[in-house]
Amino acid sequence: MPRRRCYPSDTWDDEWALIEVLLPVPACETKAGGRPEKHPRREIVDAIRYVVDTGCKWRALPNDFPPWRTCYGFMARWAAAGVIGQIRDQLRKRIRREMGRAPGAVATVIDSQSVKAADTVGKDSRGYDAGKKINGRKRHLVVDTKGLPLFVMVTPADMTDRNAAKELLFRLRLMHPEITIV
Numbered sequence: 001m002p003r004r005r006c007y008p009s010d011t012w013d014d015e016w017a018l019i020e021v022l023l024p025v026p027a028c029e030t031k032a033g034g035r036p037e038k039h040p041r042r043e044i045v046d047a048i049r050y051v052v053d054t055g056c057k058w059r060a061l062p063n064d065f066p067p068w069r070t071c072y073g074f075m076a077r078w079a080a081a082g083v084i085g086q087i088r089d090q091l092r093k094r095i096r097r098e099m100g101r102a103p104g105a106v107a108t109v110i111d112s113q114s115v116k117a118a119d120t121v122g123k124d125s126r127g128y129d130a131g132k133k134i135n136g137r138k139r140h141l142v143v144d145t146k147g148l149p150l151f152v153m154v155t156p157a158d159m160t161d162r163n164a165a166k167e168l169l170f171r172l173r174l175m176h177p178e179i180t181i182v
Contacts, residue, residue: 010049105148107145108172140153153168
């Protein structure tokens with residue numbers, strides 16, 4: 001029996017119709033074969049969205065979702081295979097088309113923000129931003145002119161924007177060669 005849809009992060013039917021076709025074919029339906037999936041994919045996607053929306057730990061996933069290890073495993077495999085990025089890109093293109101814009105952005109905006117990190121965050125992945133007096137990480141965002149995300153990179157807060165921009169622009173060129181204005 002399907003799970004009752006009760007969280008704000010649960011997918012709507014029209015959202016699920018967009019996402020479902022972008023997910024990889026289940027292993028049991030490929031030539032190599034595999035075990036049939038035990039839990040509906042929509043419930044797994046809803047669990048991933050719940051964790052992202054609430055910021056809870058995977059182990060704190062409510063019991064009405066599939067087991068947290070199953071949900072985390074799907075998320076990790078899909079992320080490693082680039083599926084999550086493809087979903088983001090396809091949804092962004094669709095939104096741009098609905099706005100009457102070209103599907104691919106040619107102009108972008110880059111910005112960064114220093115964010116405090118908990119003491120439990122490893123020292124190798126955080127740093128001290130002297131300008132903002134923040135010990136933590138820095139997130140670098142690239143968005144199109146409508147504010148839709150194209151790329152996100154997280155660095156220690158002590159990395160200068162100049163040095164981060166070199167890496168960011170290099171990756172951006174590889175992923176989105178159509179961009180001409182930054």
